[in-house]
Amino acid sequence: MPAAVIDGKEIAANLRARIGTGVADLQATHNLTPGLAVVLVGEDPASQVYVRNKGIATKAAGMTSFEYRLDKDVSEADLLAKVNELNEDDAVHGILVQFPVPPQISQQTIIETILSSKDVDGLNPINAGLLASGLDALTPCTPQGSVILAKQTLGNLEGLHAVIVGRSNIVGKPVAQLLLQENCTVTMAHSRTRDLAGLCKTADILVAAVGIPEMIKADWVKPGACVIDVGINRIDASERGEGKTRLVGDVDFEAVAEIAGHITPVPGGVGPMTIACLLKNTLDAACAQAGIEKINL
Numbered sequence: 001m002p003a004a005v006i007d008g009k010e011i012a013a014n015l016r017a018r019i020g021t022g023v024a025d026l027q028a029t030h031n032l033t034p035g036l037a038v039v040l041v042g043e044d045p046a047s048q049v050y051v052r053n054k055g056i057a058t059k060a061a062g063m064t065s066f067e068y069r070l071d072k073d074v075s076e077a078d079l080l081a082k083v084n085e086l087n088e089d090d091a092v093h094g095i096l097v098q099f100p101v102p103p104q105i106s107q108q109t110i111i112e113t114i115l116s117s118k119d120v121d122g123l124n125p126i127n128a129g130l131l132a133s134g135l136d137a138l139t140p141c142t143p144q145g146s147v148i149l150a151k152q153t154l155g156n157l158e159g160l161h162a163v164i165v166g167r168s169n170i171v172g173k174p175v176a177q178l179l180l181q182e183n184c185t186v187t188m189a190h191s192r193t194r195d196l197a198g199l200c201k202t203a204d205i206l207v208a209a210v211g212i213p214e215m216i217k218a219d220w221v222k223p224g225a226c227v228i229d230v231g232i233n234r235i236d237a238s239e240r241g242e243g244k245t246r247l248v249g250d251v252d253f254e255a256v257a258e259i260a261g262h263i264t265p266v267p268g269g270v271g272p273m274t275i276a277c278l279l280k281n282t283l284d285a286a287c288a289q290a291g292i293e294k295i296n297l
């Protein structure tokens, strides 16, 4: 396997340690403890694990964790009332409603109800607009984490051709904005892109965020490219004798690792960075709400 595997766990642990130091400084200098509220609706098993892990990481960084679990049948009005209560609570600096939400609730309405100053997901149109304008914003966590991994791996990204496969508001679009800020030449690809494989093969940085298991094949990748796999897909593993299911990304890891220069694994790549960036956003949000300059990590 010629590609170096990018250790997201290690890079995230280092970032979380620096955030913990920042939180301790904020407490010492301003008597301020950042607080993150996470709301889970229903009992989706994967979401339960994500929410539990967020709570553990929040407390480990010295922040206050608020967790709310609402019934899967909760009305949109009741969920919005909870969000509004958190918007008004001075101990809560960041709010995250775990997605997906049940069908009676509009994800977009939730996103637009969370105050932009507490929107640690970075999904509110105000934050998306600030990011697109190159202004100070709370930026989505997975894209932030993906770009940190690329920068720590490659150093200066200036002039590199980044191809992003996937155009979602949560990953593809913000990754494009963040890579533009790093002076990459950015191409957005999606399900209607012609000759997707040929386009991917021109990428120095290839970001896979499509949600299709192992879609990116070895002959789609330029030798030596940096491949960032944002996908998390659970697939059947019985034919491999590895238990019932296993997690894979959007990249055919074993084959692509023979071609790429650097590659993120799934799990253990982008995933751990997402939580670290959520904590960073919560720290930044707490500083901004208190009128304190952002802490350099």
Ligand code: GUN
Pocket: 096, 097, 098, 099, 100, 121, 141, 142, 170
């Ligand atoms: N579910 C999966 N990814 C995300 C995310 O980035 N934010 C929220 N709120 N829910 C998610």
